[in-house]
Amino acid sequence: MHIALFHQYHHNPDCAATCRHYTFMAELVKRHQITLITSNAWESKRLTQLYDWVPPGVELVSVPVPYHNKMGIGQRVKAFGEFAVKALLAGRKIAKPDVIWGVSTPLTTAWAAARVAKYHQVPWVFEVQDLWPSFPIQMGAVPFKPAQKLLYHLEKSLYQSAAHIIPLSMGMEQYISSLGIPAQKMTTLVNGTEVPERPLSFTEREALREKLGLAGKQVVLYAGTYGRANDIPMLVQAAELLQNHPQIHFVFAGQGFDEPLLQSAAQKQQNILMLPPQPRHQMLELFSMAAVSLVSFIDLPVLAANSPGKLFDSLAAGTPVVVTNPGWTKDLVETHHCGWYSPAGNAEALANSLLMRLQNQAELETMRENAHSVAQEQFDRLQMVPKLERIFTEAVSRK
Template sequence: MHIAVFSQYHTNPDCPATSRHYTLLAHIAKTHRVTLLTTPAWKPQRLTQEFPWVPEGVEMREAAVPYENKMGPARRALAFAQYAAWAVREGLRIDKPDVIWGISTPLTAAWAAAQVARWRKVPWVFEVQDLWPSFPIAMGAVPTGLARRQLYQLEKRLYQSARHILPLSPDMARYVTDLGIARAKVTTVLNGTDLDLAARATPAEAQLRRSQGLEGKQVVLYAGTFGRANDIPTLLAAAEAMAATATDAVWLFLGHGFHEPLIAAAAARWPGRIRLVGGQARHEVFTWFALADVSVVSFLALPVLDSNSPAKLYDSLAVGTPVIVTNQGWTKELVERHGCGWYVPAGNAEALVTQVHQVLAQPDLRNEAGHKGRQLAAAEFDRQQLAGVVQRVLEAAQVTA
């Protein structure tokens, strides 16, 4: 079977990004022909050279469309439109696929997949990584009412035209079915994590702790994008409050993004107690999670963000580090039900400080929560197993065409 994949952003484990689709594509390409239509936007951010840029068996077509997290709304919209236009043209040139896999975000990538599927008369599968356009609208990136209505209409048409839909969380799946899409057409496939890469972390953790001067320290870790949606100012308020009193606690901020200058300024005010760590390659980030006593997964208090399926949640649990989440949605229910983390309301720095102090003061509680998280990750978050689910959905879409 020939599968065409429309994904504006491709990363591999050498990049400071989740590289979810690298794992999925590697699995599927073992038994099917795969053509990836993407851009090289992440290639300049490659930090190591341990992995080939695309998995073996994947044919890649790249559009020279630049993109970075620091772009403003207008520049991002241009990049989205440029990729979509290129993807439609390229999708009509490649050998006819049996099924098309369209990956949003952005929604325009899924639109391109749908257009090529319609013209070539083949089924397509819609993977929903974030709720678009709900997310950019909630962030104020779509200023006019007309544009918002048009985007919502486009979103629903895409759900209706897709043969199957793959949301990354239960809350996303509920959102889709609440729009009138049949439940039988929707399969939740969690973001997941790479357990083989996580297994490398434990042997390397002690060495990293020594090299970073963190022996005898209690570590609170935020790893991921320093984006507008990630509530970084609240984390910094909590970190600075603790820095003023807790001499053995260190907050590490690992990553890059919009709020990086704020973190750098806080780190300068509290050297040694707040640290800005640059982005790390995917295969190295697990060791940072392993040395942490607790990690924080934070977002703004916006309902649309409650549905998120953040990679840092899975990565932390995979190495046995419990998490504090600030979403009121499914992640809160997950960590409380499985006893692998705690919930603190978004935007409440005082409550976050209280919870972190309680966690750091109870090593037995931390160890028990970490053990439960590791068990949960092995049972439900393995991307090799999730890749099999995605492959079966793609195969079924082609069979029922």
């Protein structure tokens, strides 16, 4: 089977980003022909050179479209549109695939995938990584009502034309169902991660902390994008409230819009350490050394349905997670007792919960064990590959 993947932001393990599709392609290419149509946006941002840019055997079609997390709205819209057009033209030139796999975000990539599928007269599968256009609209990036209406119409038409839909959370699936899309047309495959057989031991974790000058500290980790939606100002405020508790130290590893804010805070506050972005293959070690990790977002309804990669990485490392949004992630950490919920935007509540929970070592150890167990049972990407493969096979057979 020839599968053509349209994904604007391909990364590999040398990058500071999740590698969901790298893992999937590496497994699928053992049995199928894979063509990846992507931009070159991340290739220059590799932090190491330990991995092939694409898994061996995957055919790469790379189009030059720049992108970075600090872009303004206008620059992002230009990048989205430019990639969609170039991907559409490139997709028409490739050998006819059996099925097309279109990954949103942004929605324009899914549109290009759908158009190329129509051109080749083959089915396409729509992977929904974030709810677009709901997310940019709720963020205020699309203020004009006619444009919102047009985007919502495009979104629904893509759901309708896809042979199958892969949401990344049950919240996304419920939203798509509310638009009249039948449940049998959807299979939820959460973001997931690569799960090690065992988390690092206490001795190994302490060695990592010592390496960073954090020996004996209880590390509160935020690892990921410092985006407008991630509520970084609230985390800085929580750290400020805990300055008189020197055993608690906040570590930030990432990049993005709020980086200047963090740099300023790190200069003023003794309990903040900023690390540069880390390559993917080193991220689980970073999560392992933390007492707890933070998965924070601002209080937008659409964000209750998201499927953040840092959540799964933390669980795989056996590190409890604090989530700040209601929805399925809150239910997850509370049901499996592998973390806790603290309301979005409330720095005082977060600081108080950290101060209380980090004093209870027995509870933290139980949470560590539960975190790794639930990751093994539910969030291992390798276990998702047979389901993904079956989705493609059935889409082709129905056609």
